[in-house]
Amino acid sequence: MSSTTAAAEVPASRTEADPERVARAEPCGHVGEVSVYGWGQAPPYLRTQTQLGGERLKLADGQQPLAYLRTRDYGDVPLYDLAGAVKMKPLGSKTKAAMRRRRTCPQCGKVRTYVVRRQCDVCNRRAQQARERKQARTCWDCRKVFPRPLPKEHHRCGGCRRKQLAELRRKAAEWVERVTVCAGEECSVKLVTKKEARAHQRQQSLHWGSWSRAAHWPLRCPPCTETEDRRQADQRARREQEERERQEAERQAARARVRWAAEALVDPDVVVLDTETTGLHGTARIVEIAVLSSSGEVLLDTLVDPSGPIPAEASQLHGITTEMVAGAPAFSRVLPDLERVLEGKRCLIYNDVYDLGRLRHELTLHHLDHAARASASTTTAGAGAVAEEVREQALAAARTRAAAWVDALHVEDVMGPYSDWVGDWNDYWGNNEWQALRGGHRAAGDCRAVLDCLRAMKRSGEHEGGEGDLDEGEAL
Structure with missing residues (x-):
């Protein structure tokens, strides 16, 4: 409030201002023409709406705030005149x-x-x-509650205290025996007297058996010290030798990976295979398959009809939609061409576990479809038990033939060697991180990305001089 307003409210008989209606400090700001005060600085007769409620009062109709209280959490809180408030309706x-x-x-x-x-x-x-009183009367060892508080020094009953002291004496005697005798194996040479050990033990004033030996006490006698030094030197030499052998094995493995990549790039019997599917689940179908030679020649690149819609999340990943595969050949029609380009070849796959799993699933459906058509003429629709038995036998036979077809392939995984070549170590898994394939998630593009991985591995060997025997014509 302004000083003019405060002065106007003072009775004419008084010469000084009413302290209840005078602010304790100058305003720290204004909201319009209304002053804003800091905490504890507003005139004492003003109240917040919550404080009025605590006094069973409420704001009168049209009552306006006379000041504001600035708070950190709630902003500027309005303050009202206590005399202008009206009483609340009595509670029921x-x-x-x-x-x-x-x-x-x-x-x-x-x-x-x-x-x-x-x-x-x-x-x-x-x-x-x-x-707390019960805890003071409870033994820390046997947990029995007694009528009187137990001693604060150990919080144990008489029986448990005697056991504790006996155990402490036993540990003290063992410690004295241990520090006075040489620590060497089968050596009984006395290094410190028991009297000196007990005196040092009493000086530490420890009651829980955690005494420490004096710094000037020898741990072993001279002959045992020499033996221990030789043993530790032999251990260090053995660890150093093992580390050298491990590093040499890693270097040999790195050179082998580079040599494997360089040989695969010039081997005419090497092909690269990749598939795109309807998802990552166990029954996902193939929607695209591609096979490229080691030189990058496209041997097979075709869409495949999965006999069903392609989920939206799979289409967002590789861009192949249900409309795109409409009219594409089924896997059974692609299979002869696939067998032709893979016959007698070394098949390189990035993450072969997944792609071989999808091929095995498609082959199982292919052989199962043939078995179903062959048995349709011999099995009637009414013989339910016989039909179910025939289906189980056909499924087992289809899985066996699919597994035999996949096992006959000469497959080599690229993801493992390439990830080891990158060497992005993961402490949590205790292995190198698997590297993502940057091929655009289309079958032919991923095959070219696999060839790029092999070329990168080969170039690193050339730069390091590890593959100096490769002629210039082999570099890609």
């Missing part, structure tokens, strides 16, 4: 009873000034004190 008996029940402690039955959840603060303190 049911409301008062409900409020009283919420403020009544279920333990002691007393009514508090706050809402009681489980028990009031007084009962909480009493319960905590009762727990």
Whole structure:
């Protein structure tokens, strides 16, 4: 409020301003023409709406804030004149009873000034004190509760304390025996007297058996020290030799990977295969298959009709939609061409486990379809049990033929060697991270990306001088 307003409210008989209506500090800002005060600086007669409610008052119609209180969490809170507020309507008996029940402690039955959840603060303190008193009367070892508090030094009953002292004496005697004798194997040379060891033990004033030996006490006698030094030197030499052998084995494996990649790029019997499917689940169907030679020549690149719609999430990944495969050949029609380009070849696949699984699934469906057509003329529709038995036999035979077809392939995985060549180690898995194939998620593009991986591996060997025997005509 302005000083003019405050002065106008002072009675004419008084010469000084009413301290209840004078701010304790200058305003820190304004909201329009209304002053904003910091915490504890507003005139004392002003109240927030919540404070008015605590006094069973509410704002009068049209009552405007006379000031604002600036807070960190709630912004500028309006302040109102206490004298301008009106009394609230009295609460009903049911409301008062409900409020009283919420403020009544279920333990002691007393009514508090706050809402009681489980028990009031007084009962909480009493319960905590009762727990502390019980803990003071409980033995730490046998957990038996006694009528009187146990000694604070050890919190144990007489029997447990005697056991503790006996165990402490046993540990003390063992420690003295251990530090006074040479630590060498089958050596009984005395290095420190027991009297000196016990004196050092008493000086430490430790009661739980964790004594430490003096810094000037020898651990072993001179002959045992020499033996231990030789043993540690032999261990260090053995570890160094093992580390050298491990590093040499890694270098040999790296050179072998580079040599394998360089030979695959010039081998005319090498082909690269990749598939695109309707998903990553176990029954996903092939929607595209491609086979390229080691020189990049396209031997097979075709869409495949999966005999069903392609899920939207799969289409978003590789861009092949259901409309695109409409009219494309089924896998059974593509199979003869696939067998022709793979016959007698080394088949390179990036993550061969997945692609071989999809080929095995398609081959199973192919052979199962042939078996179903062959048995249709001999099995009637009414013979349910016979038909089911025939279907089970046909499925087992189809899986066997599909597995035999896949096993006959000469497949080599590229993802493992390439990931090891990149060497992105993962401490969690304890292995190198699998590298993503940057081929655009189309079958032919992924095959070209596999060839790019092989070329990168080959070039690294040439730069390091490990594959100097390769002529310039082999470099791609």
